[in-house]
Every structure is written in structure tokens, then in C-alpha cells.
Amino acid sequence: MDNRILRIPISPDFNFGECLWFLDRDFDDCMLCVGPDSVTKALLLNEAVILVNIKASREELLISILQGELQAEEEESLKVYVENWFDTRLDLSPFYTLLKKDPRLSFMADAYHGLRLVGIPDMFEAICWAITGQQINLTFAYKLKRRLVERYGQAIEFEGKVYHLFPDASILAAADAAELQAMQFSKSKALYLILIAQAFADKSLSKEGLLQMPDLSSRQKALTAVKGVGVWTANYTLMKCLKERSCIPFGDAGLLNALVNHGIIADKKQDQEILNFFSAYPSWESYLVFYLWRSLSKRSGS
Numbered sequence: 483m484d485n486r487i488l489r490i491p492i493s494p495d496f497n498f499g500e501c502l503w504f505l506d507r508d509f510d511d512c513m514l515c516v517g518p519d520s521v522t523k524a525l526l527l528n529e530a531v532i533l534v535n536i537k538a539s540r541e542e543l544l545i546s547i548l549q550g551e552l553q554a555e556e557e558e559s560l561k562v563y564v565e566n567w568f569d570t571r572l573d574l575s576p577f578y579t580l581l582k583k584d585p586r587l588s589f590m591a592d593a594y595h596g597l598r599l600v601g602i603p604d605m606f607e608a609i610c611w612a613i614t615g616q617q618i619n620l621t622f623a624y625k626l627k628r629r630l631v632e633r634y635g636q637a638i639e640f641e642g643k644v645y646h647l648f649p650d651a652s653i654l655a656a657a658d659a660a661e662l663q664a665m666q667f668s669k670s671k672a673l674y675l676i677l678i679a680q681a682f683a684d685k686s687l688s689k690e691g692l693l694q695m696p697d698l699s700s701r702q703k704a705l706t707a708v709k710g711v712g713v714w715t716a717n718y719t720l721m722k723c724l725k726e727r728s729c730i731p732f733g734d735a736g737l738l739n740a741l742v743n744h745g746i747i748a749d750k751k752q753d754q755e756i757l758n759f760f761s762a763y764p765s766w767e768s769y770l771v772f773y774l775w776r777s778l779s780k781r782s783g784s
Contacts, residue, residue: 486552488545490561495574497596498538504600507779509620512628512646522548524638524645525563527556531647533640536564543570549640569598569725577766581773584762586744590773599772601722605689606682607648608723609705612715613674614667629665630654630675651682674710681708689723698726721768729768730760740774 492498499519506516514523520537532550536543545564552560565571578591602608614630615623634649634657654675662672681687687708692701698720705716714731721729731737738750747755763770 486547486557488547488557488561490543490545490564490570491541492538492543492570493573495596496538496568496570496598497594498543498568500594500597501568501600504597504776510624510628512624512631513648515643515645522645524636524647525560526636526647527552527559527563530556531636531638532560533638533645534560543568549638563603566603566725567601569601572598574598574769577763577769580763580766586746587773590777594773594776597773597776599721599725599769601725603723604648605692605719605723606651606679608719609678609711609715610648610654610675612718612722613671613678613710616671616715626665626667630662630667633661633665649679651679654679655683670710677709678711692720692724698728701726721771725768727765727768730756730771732756734771736775736778737771740777743777744774 502516502519502521505511505514505521514521520535522533522535524531524533526532530550530552532552533548535546535548537546538544543564545560574596578595581591582588602611610630611623611627614626618626631646631648634653636647636650637644639645657676657679659669659672659676662675663669667675678687685691687704692704695701695704701720701724702713702716705711705719706713711719714733717726717729717731718734720726721731732753738747741747741756741759742750746759760767760770
């Protein structure tokens with residue numbers, strides 16, 4: 483076992499408690515375990531499975547390696563993963579300045595202060611999760627995710643708990659669509675998941691390939707060219723995985739509900755009003771979406 487602790491500096495406006503609450507929200511996520519002040523997750527680095535626990539001090543995130551061993555270069559890969567997951571490097575003060583200009587949303591700058599756009603660093607997982615959640619509620623989406631992960635993914639056990647990893651693309655590429663349908667994936671979702679897995683398995687689609695593209699528009703076009711990936715899925719994936727700052731998942735039910743709740747639109751079909759609203763947040767559209775999603779949930783007792 484490797485008992486070393488890796489450290490990642492965080493800014494004063496980083497709120498790990500808000501990030502942990504967002505990860506939990508009483509949903510059944512089989513791929514991590516959220517405690518009062520930490521999160522434990524299994525990861526695959528260079529074909530080796532490790533288990534890490536992450537908590538925060540005043541100035542750092544502390545990453546404890548509970549199971550598995552890492553070389554120096556793998557330690558750096560782990561740090562990059564966690565930095566991407568919690569968006570630790572970004573200064574949020576310009577975003578809060580914009581929020582405070584809008585009396586309808588100004589409360590967010592204090593109520594959710596330090597909340598980061600909690601990501602999904604694995605692009606294959608991000609796209610599959612987006613497709614899984616299309617047109618269904620989150621509770622059912624997490625049930626489908628558990629069935630998929632338990633059937634096709636790896637797992638490790640530590641102190642009596644099982645920690646799952648998302649299936650490898652090569653494994654899911656060979657899945658039987660009928661078996662996915664038996665898990666209650668729709669016929670189209672089963673097909674799309676397999677097609678996307680095949681694209682990742684044969685390297686025709688990859689995170690590295692998208693990162694090499696010149697701009698957001700190019701990345702959106704590359705993703706929507708894949709069967710099963712529409713504009714919503716592409717934008718969701720880009721904001722959650724690549725941390726693209728200007729993505730708006732148009733048509734998202736939660737986003738529309740939040741816009742209505744805050745009096746920004748009166749009708750969910752007011753597309754131009756939505757565009758006008760987001761135009762006041764250049765380069766912060768993705769964060770605004772994330773905070774609007776956050777506003778749909780309340781902590782227990784609040």
C-alpha cells in the first residue's frame with residue numbers, strides 16, 4: 483500500500499463542502515463514496531487500479547492513496563485528474579461580479595460561494611452518462627448507471643466496501659444491445675452506447691483528439707457527428723469533461739425549470755430571451771448553467 487499524501491493548492495474561494503454536497507445529493511452513485519468531509523473513489527491510471535480519498539485543508543486538497551502504488555509520473559496524472567474534476571485553478575471572482583449585477587441571481591454568489599463545476603474527467607464516461615440521462619429523471623439514470631457499471635466495469639474492495647470503475651470502451655463496444663435493453667436502457671440508448679464505445683475503442687473519437695481542435699465550434703461539430711450525440715449531449719460533455727466555459731445545454735429540463743423559477747423566462751420556449759440572458763455572462767455560461775442546476779436542490783434542513 484502507498485500511504486503518501488499528494489497535495490494540490492486551492493484558492494481561498496474554493497469550497498470543498500459545496501462540491502461534496504453536489505457529488506452526493508442523496509443519489510445512488512456507485513462510483514464514489516462521499517463522507518462528511520471527503521470523497522473516496524477508485525481510478526484507473528496506466529492500467530493500474532488505485533483507490534484514493536480526497537479531503538480539504540484550509541489551503542490544499544489532500545489526496546491519500548488507500549490502495550495501489552504510483553510512480554512519480556502517475557502521481558502527476560492523478561493531480562491533473564483531481565484538478566480537472568474539481569476545477570481547482572479557476573478564479574471565480576469575475577463570475578461572482580457578474581452574478582451580483584443581477585438581483586434575481588445575486589444570492590448565488592454567497593449561497594454557493596466556492597462551488598466548482600464538478601466535472602467528469604473521463605470523456606467516455608461523460609458521454610455515456612449524458613446519453614443515459616436523456617429524457618429521464620436523475621434517480622432512474624443513476625439506477626441505470628449502477629446496472630451498467632456493475633455488469634461491465636471493474637471493481638475493488640477496501641475495508642468491506644466495493645468501489646466500481648466505469649467500463650472500458652473496448653468492453654462496452656462488445657456488449658449485447660439486448661442485454662442493455664434488459665437493464666431498461668431504451669433500444670436507441672443501447673445502440674448509441676455501443677456505437678460510442680466502438681468509436682472510443684478504435685480511437686476515432688477521443689479526448690486528446692478534441693483537445694487538439696482549434697475551438698469550441700470544432701469540438702461541438704466533431705461530437706454531434708457521432709450518432710446518438712446531439713447538441714445537448716455535446717455541450718454537456720464539453721462543459722463537464724473539457725471544462726469548456728461557454729457551453730449551454732439548450733433544452734435541458736433542469737436548466738429551463740431554473741430559468742422559470744428565477745423569473746428569467748416565463749415560457750420554456752422563449753429561446754431568444756434565454757440567449758439574451760446568457761449573453762451577459764460571456765465565458766461564464768457553463769458556470770452559470772451549473773449554478774442554476776445547483777439552485778434546484780436544497781440541503782437537508784435548509
